[in-house]
Amino acid sequence: MSPIMPEVKAVPNVSSGGAEPLPAGTDVPSTAVLSTRDLNVWYGISLALRDITIAIPRNQITALIGPSGCGKSTLLRCFNRMNDLIPSARMTGEITFEGLDLNSAETDPVSLRRRIGMVFQKPNPFPKSIYQNVAWGARINGYRGDMDELVERSLRRAALWDEVKDKLNKSGLDLSGGQQQRLCIARTLAVDPEVILMDEPCSALDPISTARVEDLMDDLKSEYTIVIVTHNMQQARRTSDMTACLMLDDGAQHGHRTGIIAEFSPTDRLFTNPKDPRTEAYITGRIG
Amino acid sequence: MSPSDAHFSPKASRRILGPVFGVACFLATMTGVVFLSILLGAVLRAASQGATLAETFDLLGRLARSTRSRDPDLAGFKAGIAGSLWLLGLVFALAIPVGVGAAVFLEEYMPPGRLRRVIQMNIANLAAVPSIVYGILGLAVFVRGLGSSRLAMGSALIAGGLTLALLVLPVVVIATQEALRTVPSSLRQAAMALGATKWQVIRDHVFPSALPGVLTGAILSLSRAIGETAPLLMVGAAATKVPTGLKDRFTALPVEIYKYASEANPKFQVVAAGGILLLLALLLTMNATAIIIRNRYGRSARG
Amino acid sequence: MSAPTVDADPAVLPETLWAGRSRMLMIQETLIGPFLFFCALVTVVTTAGIVLVLGTEAFRFFQMPEVSAVDFFFGTKIEDDPVSPRFGLLPLLWGTFVIAFGSSIVALPIGLLSAIYLSEYAPRRLRSVLKPALELLAGVPTIVYGYLALLLVTPVLKRLLEPLGLRVETFNSLSACLVVGVMVIPMVSSLSEDVLSAVPRGLREAAYGLGATKFEVSTRIVLPAALSGVTASFILAISRAVGETMAVVLAAGIRPQITLNPLTSIETMTAYIVAVTNGDASEGSAKYQSLFAVGLSLFAITLVLNILSGLVLRRYREVYN
Incomplete structure (x- = not known):
């Protein structure tokens, strides 16, 4: 049976700096940029995520792993309210970003998304020139600085500049898959976000392109907070500082898939010494 | 050799029926093409009356320059062509923006649900309402102003334009909706994730990507409007002069063709055939342009 | 190009560089919704218009003294x-x-x-x-x-x-x-x-x-x-x-x-x-x-x-x- 959750309880605000005591099984480092408390997400009548309480640490890479269909992407999309685009999606519980209640009526999801960027599973550059791909987001957000400089800076940060500097007017679709994905990252960097959400950013890429994106993530984390969903446990292990392992809830209503967080720990510990037996089963390949 | 081969004895007809059916299907497909050629050939012959191509062009030129007349040697389509061009402009200005707007509203703004399904079904039905019914609507609402002399426009150009605009509106909506649906949702999400508002996403990404499809739909619906006769007969398109403003009485090319074709004097049949050539030249050019735009640019909408 | 200096820039651009959404956009944004709604409404009004015009005018026809509805639907002569x-x-x-x-x-x-x-x-x-x-x-x-x-x-x-x-x-x-x-x-x-x-x-x-x-x-x-x-x-x-x-x-x-x-x-x-x-x-x-x-x-x-x-x-x- 799907538990009927009470509407948002009066929970003290998790401010950006303060690490609230969290339930057992979680291990929270010093400062959280994004945090959720008792988050439940429904699609129609089906409960997709239950009781998600997690705090994303600043300037680190947090990986979300777990078997398919356990709601990793759904959780990621809660962080920049992309779930708003799905009419049947509903939420209870609390998400805060730098002390701001994300789901409150006053929070404008549009200006929020500038501060929390997203990179998608399949590279999805706009069918425009490379330059326009990077410049568009900045322009619509009213960027007043030097646009040429911003485009160059963003492409450099995404480690793409040297490959495209002579063909900025070529279509973004003419690039290879790996280059397209880095273009998408450059596009996200150009609007100067604080957090970058990555939804399986390498699953459509070959190993060499994957390695480049992973190196890039490592470079970026000094300045940005990164949350990455990945199917690839090796990738989570290589790149992330913290790892959350999501699992399907065995007690979920028949025919529905409900995701819960089985374990949230520093990556080293989660992979070498998992506390939760389901996590252990998953990382050793017995589940999923 | 499989031991069970003896158990299978396919009917001999199987070998014959297949190819025969294939040929039948092919011939059925060709009827359209054959018919189009017969049609063009017959009309061309009727118009030229055995004259050379150059003479036929001369005839068409003369028909395009002279107005309606009782004398078949002096009769032409100048007023009709002018009226049709006016109507083209009016339908373009009225039906295309409203139709595209309605499609954007339904696809991008309106949440799915019962109401949207009802409106969608309504549009599908409107697209299949006989054109003459739109003529009746135009007659009652625009020409006669629902009985109020202040609203009545009479058989004016604007009444004809409004009637045709309503007629092609559902066609524009449906074509635009189809074009919008081909825009991948990943494109919308990418733009949204950068902090774009809904309108910015539509204006800068969705609409440019859908443009070839929208353009094709727009041209096809304009050509539909140009070819319509019945609704214009209903709103009283029967003038013989070239209209100079929206309040003038008017006529249109297909209406004049109908009038000439209904004349008893066989010499008028030549005039009618010439008019059909003019009409077909215009419409086939428009439709071919639309189809080329779609085939040329339609596929590049990837992403 | 002023390449070498770029990497040394701070990652976070000063907030003042972001003007946010322009007035022009806000005007467009508020006007476009109602306009698009109006466009969709036209299709509904067209249907209503057809039904109303045909309905009332046909009703007036059947009200005429020389007309009988029975004769209209079952008559074989015009x-x-x-x-x-x-x-x-x-x-x-x-x-x-x-x-x-x-x-x-x-x-x-x-x-x-x-x-x-x-x-x-x-x-x-x-x-x-x-x-x-x-x-x-x-x-x-x-x-x-x-x-x-x-x-x-x-x-x-x-x-x-x-x-x-x-x-x-x-x-x-x-x-x-x-x-x-x-x-x-x-x-x-x-x-x-x-x-x-x-x-x-x-x-x-x-x-x-x-x-x-x-x-x-x-x-x-x-x-x-x-x-x-x-x-x-x-x-x-x-x-x-x-x-x-x-x-x-x-x-x-x-x-x-x-x-x-x-x-x-x-x-x-x-x-x-x-x-x-x-x-x-x-x-x-x-x-x-x-x-x-x-x-x-x-x-x-x-x-x-x-x-x-x-x-x-x-x-x-x-x-x-």
């Missing part, structure tokens, strides 16, 4: 008598039925076969030529078909049938059925082709895997699977033939009669409406008002056909979604 005119719908219904039935005999089989050819048999290249050609054909205006009936079809019928002792009138329903039939072929074939192509590939491959021939796959697997969709396209084509005006006016004439002879003139509902508008009936007379009653009947018939087609098509889509 007479222009100044004292007691008769407005019987049945001859017009019959005329419409003849055209719809006759043109279906031409269009449905040919359209379906051509749809099967396009979806199952045609090589890619040929298909990419044939489909636009069919679309061009669909763009030929109906007045041209009517003219062609007079110019070509009826003379050919005369030459073929009159030696057999049959009298072919200048305006006859056979000629109209033929041209209307040809006219709706592109519609049947393109709508049917859409539904045939939508039949999942796996179904075809499964049949081919069992050793079925192309003919067997087309007729026993694909066609039955798409049957409801094909039916929907048939109904829509019939509705189109019912509403067809100019080709019928020019080819079949305007003589209301109930006859089985396809070589004589008839009058359809659409032709009646045109004839009344272009005739000498004065505005407000019973004859003039009768066009609204006939129009309402025509609208009702096509509406039922269209809704029926929509329902059948929805059932088809539900199977494959």
Whole structure:
């Protein structure tokens, strides 16, 4: 049976700096940029995520792993309210970003998304020139600085500049898959976000392109907070500082898939010494 | 050799029926093409009356320059062509923006649900309402102003334009909706994730990507409007002069063709055939342009 | 380029560089929603307008002293008598039925076969030529078909049938059925082709895997699977033939009669409406008002056909979604 959750309880605000005591099984480092408390997400009548309480640490890479269909992407999309685009999606519980209640009526999801960027599973550059791909987001957000400089800076940060500097007017679709994905990252960097959400950013890429994106993530984390969903446990292990392992809830209503967080720990510990037996089963390949 | 081969004895007809059916299907497909050629050939012959191509062009030129007349040697389509061009402009200005707007509203703004399904079904039905019914609507609402002399426009150009605009509106909506649906949702999400508002996403990404499809739909619906006769007969398109403003009485090319074709004097049949050539030249050019735009640019909408 | 200095910049740009959304955009944003809503509203208002206009004007027709609703729906005569005119719908219904039935005999089989050819048999290249050609054909205006009936079809019928002792009138329903039939072929074939192509590939491959021939796959697997969709396209084509005006006016004439002879003139509902508008009936007379009653009947018939087609098509889509 799907538990009927009470509407948002009066929970003290998790401010950006303060690490609230969290339930057992979680291990929270010093400062959280994004945090959720008792988050439940429904699609129609089906409960997709239950009781998600997690705090994303600043300037680190947090990986979300777990078997398919356990709601990793759904959780990621809660962080920049992309779930708003799905009419049947509903939420209870609390998400805060730098002390701001994300789901409150006053929070404008549009200006929020500038501060929390997203990179998608399949590279999805706009069918425009490379330059326009990077410049568009900045322009619509009213960027007043030097646009040429911003485009160059963003492409450099995404480690793409040297490959495209002579063909900025070529279509973004003419690039290879790996280059397209880095273009998408450059596009996200150009609007100067604080957090970058990555939804399986390498699953459509070959190993060499994957390695480049992973190196890039490592470079970026000094300045940005990164949350990455990945199917690839090796990738989570290589790149992330913290790892959350999501699992399907065995007690979920028949025919529905409900995701819960089985374990949230520093990556080293989660992979070498998992506390939760389901996590252990998953990382050793017995589940999923 | 499989031991069970003896158990299978396919009917001999199987070998014959297949190819025969294939040929039948092919011939059925060709009827359209054959018919189009017969049609063009017959009309061309009727118009030229055995004259050379150059003479036929001369005839068409003369028909395009002279107005309606009782004398078949002096009769032409100048007023009709002018009226049709006016109507083209009016339908373009009225039906295309409203139709595209309605499609954007339904696809991008309106949440799915019962109401949207009802409106969608309504549009599908409107697209299949006989054109003459739109003529009746135009007659009652625009020409006669629902009985109020202040609203009545009479058989004016604007009444004809409004009637045709309503007629092609559902066609524009449906074509635009189809074009919008081909825009991948990943494109919308990418733009949204950068902090774009809904309108910015539509204006800068969705609409440019859908443009070839929208353009094709727009041209096809304009050509539909140009070819319509019945609704214009209903709103009283029967003038013989070239209209100079929206309040003038008017006529249109297909209406004049109908009038000439209904004349008893066989010499008028030549005039009618010439008019059909003019009409077909215009419409086939428009439709071919639309189809080329779609085939040329339609596929590049990837992403 | 000022490359080397760039990397040293702080990652976070000063917030003052972001102006946020411009005033212009906010204005667009607030105006565009209502404008688009208004556009969508026009389509709804059009339907309401059609129903209201036809309804009220037909009501006024039936209120007239010289008109009887019973005689309208069941009468078999249309007479222009100044004292007691008769407005019987049945001859017009019959005329419409003849055209719809006759043109279906031409269009449905040919359209379906051509749809099967396009979806199952045609090589890619040929298909990419044939489909636009069919679309061009669909763009030929109906007045041209009517003219062609007079110019070509009826003379050919005369030459073929009159030696057999049959009298072919200048305006006859056979000629109209033929041209209307040809006219709706592109519609049947393109709508049917859409539904045939939508039949999942796996179904075809499964049949081919069992050793079925192309003919067997087309007729026993694909066609039955798409049957409801094909039916929907048939109904829509019939509705189109019912509403067809100019080709019928020019080819079949305007003589209301109930006859089985396809070589004589008839009058359809659409032709009646045109004839009344272009005739000498004065505005407000019973004859003039009768066009609204006939129009309402025509609208009702096509509406039922269209809704029926929509329902059948929805059932088809539900199977494959």
